[in-house]
Amino acid sequence: MTLWIVLGIVVLIVLWLITTYNGLVGGRTQAQAAWSQIDVQLKRRHDLIPNLVQVVKDAMGYEQETLTKVIQARNAAVAASAAGPAQAAPAEAALTQATRGLLGLVESYPQLKANENVKQLQEELTSTENKIAFARQFYNDSVASYNVRRQSFPAVLAAQSLGFGPMELFDMPETEREVPKVVLR
Numbered sequence: 001m002t003l004w005i006v007l008g009i010v011v012l013i014v015l016w017l018i019t020t021y022n023g024l025v026g027g028r029t030q031a032q033a034a035w036s037q038i039d040v041q042l043k044r045r046h047d048l049i050p051n052l053v054q055v056v057k058d059a060m061g062y063e064q065e066t067l068t069k070v071i072q073a074r075n076a077a078v079a080a081s082a083a084g085p086a087q088a089a090p091a092e093a094a095l096t097q098a099t100r101g102l103l104g105l106v107e108s109y110p111q112l113k114a115n116e117n118v119k120q121l122q123e124e125l126t127s128t129e130n131k132i133a134f135a136r137q138f139y140n141d142s143v144a145s146y147n148v149r150r151q152s153f154p155a156v157l158a159a160q161s162l163g164f165g166p167m168e169l170f171d172m173p174e175t176e177r178e179v180p181k182v183v184l185r
Helices: 002-059 064-081 085-108 116-151
Strands: none
Touching: 002 064, 002 085, 002 116, 064 085, 085 116
């Protein structure tokens, strides 16, 4: 009789471990898939920005400083995106600021506002920014759900030993909320 009780307890522990492991795998996989969606949208933005810069550059070559800042921020963001959310967030925030400055500059020049290529690229960039915001929200929701699950009892007893560490949120620094300053020379 004691053997059956011990065997029953062992079976329950094994079933709990399997269920916990599968739940953590599912949460981690969903968060990783959500990061991939952010990465897709960031790549799209990284690809659009040089086109917008080139069109603006062709129309007005004397705002070279603003254009250079945008390209430098884009290159830094491309390099940081492979490193994960913690490194990508500040680089993407800098790119967002630089891009806002460029778009503000475009608004200041009637010949650029009337340019169909600029209009199309602005619309695509705005659409991409919205998609990034939605993808970032889904990613952060997925990571938060995963992190809560791995920290909740009884999963917390097994999560670390099964190799399930915390995941990082894709936070943007406060500087992203600042209004860009456009200086016309």
